[in-house]
Structure formats: C-alpha cells, structure tokens
Amino acid sequence: MEQEVVRLRQAHPRWGGRKIRRRLQDLGFEAVPQASTVTDILHRHNLILPADSAMSQPWKRFEHEQPNVLWQMDFKGHFETLEKERCSPLTVLDDHSRFSILLRACGPTDTATVQTGLREAFGHYGLPLRINTDNGSPWGAPGSPGQLTELAVWLIRLGIRISYSRPYHPQTNGKDERFHRTLKAEVLNGRSFATQQHVQQELDRWRTVYNCERPHEAIGMDTPISRYRPSPRAYPSILPEPEYGPDDVVLRVKANGQLRFEGQHLRVSKALYG
Incomplete structure (x- = not known):
C-alpha cells in the first residue's frame, strides 16, 4: 500500500493525503489507510513541501444544485x-x-x-x-x-x-x-x-x-x-431569430449603433446592428 501511495504522489505531485486516499479507494484497493496516515507516508518519503501544506486549505463557495445551470x-x-x-x-x-x-x-x-x-x-x-x-x-x-x-x-x-x-x-x-x-x-x-x-x-x-x-x-x-451530465438543451444548427411580443416596437439599428425613436436619435450597442 505504501508503494501505491508513493506512486500516486509521484504521478500527481500536487495531490495530498485526502485525494490519494480517495483515488486508492476508487481504484478498488482494500484497507486504505486514513488520509492522515497517507500524509505521514508522504512526509516519510520527503514528498511534501511546506508550500503544499500552505495550499491545502479547502475552498468553500456556493454552488448550484444541478449541472449546466451556470x-x-x-x-x-x-x-x-x-x-x-x-x-x-x-x-x-x-x-x-x-x-x-x-x-x-x-x-x-x-x-x-x-x-x-x-x-x-x-x-x-x-x-x-x-x-x-x-x-x-x-x-x-x-x-x-x-x-x-x-x-x-x-x-x-x-x-x-x-x-x-x-x-x-x-x-x-x-x-x-x-x-x-x-x-x-x-x-x-x-x-x-x-x-x-x-x-x-x-x-x-x-x-x-x-x-x-x-x-x-x-x-x-x-x-x-x-x-456531471450533458444539458438536454441541444445546440441548434441554425441561430434562432429574435422573438418579439405583439406590443413590442421593433427598430432598425445602424452599423454605428444609432437608431431613431419618436423623433429622437439614440445610440445603443453596435452589436445590435440590423
């Protein structure tokens, strides 16, 4: 087991005890030691540097409940x-x-x-x-x-x-x-x-x-x-045209971003040209 710990660390030098322990479990090894024991093995083989410990703090942030929401x-x-x-x-x-x-x-x-x-x-x-x-x-x-x-x-x-x-x-x-x-x-x-x-x-x-x-x-x-799983919303082969409501006023935007509305000249994003 110690050899497998060393092998994984050498293959992935930035992985710490918790990652190596979980990877050993995922690979089907039995009686995998606790993360602290894995870390001790890494120390014993001089495979942990002070900078590694400094980067080991967990990163906690809000996350969305489903994939592809954001x-x-x-x-x-x-x-x-x-x-x-x-x-x-x-x-x-x-x-x-x-x-x-x-x-x-x-x-x-x-x-x-x-x-x-x-x-x-x-x-x-x-x-x-x-x-x-x-x-x-x-x-x-x-x-x-x-x-x-x-x-x-x-x-x-x-x-x-x-x-x-x-x-x-x-x-x-x-x-x-x-x-x-x-x-x-x-x-x-x-x-x-x-x-x-x-x-x-x-x-x-x-x-x-x-x-x-x-x-x-x-x-x-x-x-x-x-x-992760792919989104059910497929990428369309043709870019959809904009949809407008029955009460919307549709205006033409010039290449420089200018438009005319109720007698006034207004400027919007050039990306809306058309």
Whole structure:
C-alpha cells in the first residue's frame, strides 16, 4: 500500500493525503489507510513541501444544485511557448460539478476565438442556462459599461443568460479562478512548451485526469465527471431569430449603433446592428 501511495504522489505531485486516499479507494484497493496516515507516508518519503501544506486549505463557495445551470468562463493568463507563440488557455467550468467543459490553448482572445471554443463545447455538452464571465473584453464592454457585446448578443439569441462578475471582485467567478490555480500548479508551473500544439496535448491529458480521476475536495472528494451530465438543451444548427411580443416596437439599428425613436436619435450597442 505504501508503494501505491508513493506512486500516486509521484504521478500527481500536487495531490495530498485526502485525494490519494480517495483515488486508492476508487481504484478498488482494500484497507486504505486514513488520509492522515497517507500524509505521514508522504512526509516519510520527503514528498511534501511546506508550500503544499500552505495550499491545502479547502475552498468553500456556493454552488448550484444541478449541472449546466451556470458555467464560468475566462482566459488563463497568457504565457509564451519556446517558439514565441502567445498562449492563453480558454477555460469553461460547470459550477455544480466542477467539470471542465472546455480547456483550449488559444492565441487570440477575441470574440471569434471564444465562439469557436463554445461551439465545440455546446456540440458536446449542450447549452447551459447561464454563463458568468468577468467584465473585460471580449465578454463585456469595459469602455461602455452596460453595453451588450457581439458575444453577449450571440449567447442571448441561443437562450443563454450572461452575467458578469462585480468589478474588482474576481471571486464572483471563484470556481474558475480556483481552477486556474490548480491548472497552474499541476501543469504549467516550472515547465516550457515547444508549441501551442504541445500545450494543447498537455491540457487534454490533464483535463482527463482532472475530470475522471482526480478527487475534488470541494465536492466531497468525488470526481467532477461523477456529478456531471450533458444539458438536454441541444445546440441548434441554425441561430434562432429574435422573438418579439405583439406590443413590442421593433427598430432598425445602424452599423454605428444609432437608431431613431419618436423623433429622437439614440445610440445603443453596435452589436445590435440590423
């Protein structure tokens, strides 16, 4: 048993006693020792550093009761590959299960890049009810607070609510922020990657471990995949047209965001052009 503890720690250097104990149970081992005993084994083999203990505090946050009620989305801070490619991982996380919906190595961080990633995610897992992001580009319009962006309009037409973290309060998107910390600790720290393709290979490998093998403390040491199921709301092949009520006044918006209503010239988001 001690050899298995050491083997798992060497394979996953950031896993502590509780995660290793649960993984041994999931693998079918009998008479698995308590987490404290597993931790003692790690200490005995000099496999725990002071920094590991400092990061072991549990992360507690409100969570939704069902998967796909809320997804959290953001870009991880960028870094360069050895070929000087800029890489910013796009992450999408299910709030209830902590299941990694999307983990994609990206160069640009624009609307088209996000839409490409989300189309892939929607095709595999269906549509969530709501997506939460921060207020920066391309999610929000930092220069025009309250204005809808092209990305927001696209999501609304798909029947997805979009919400934004409070300014200067990134903890509103806390589960995805915590996911970024784990990604950094278990994949990115102290490593160099030759190309963006190399990054994606490592992200794909780790995402499988994270979703299917790694016990998650915030969900009772279950694995994210054990709590996740795809959404029954399928991604439509054709973007639905907006629906209007019988008493709604439909106005045409110019490319510069201007419209005319009751003799007045008004300006709205350019994303509403049409």
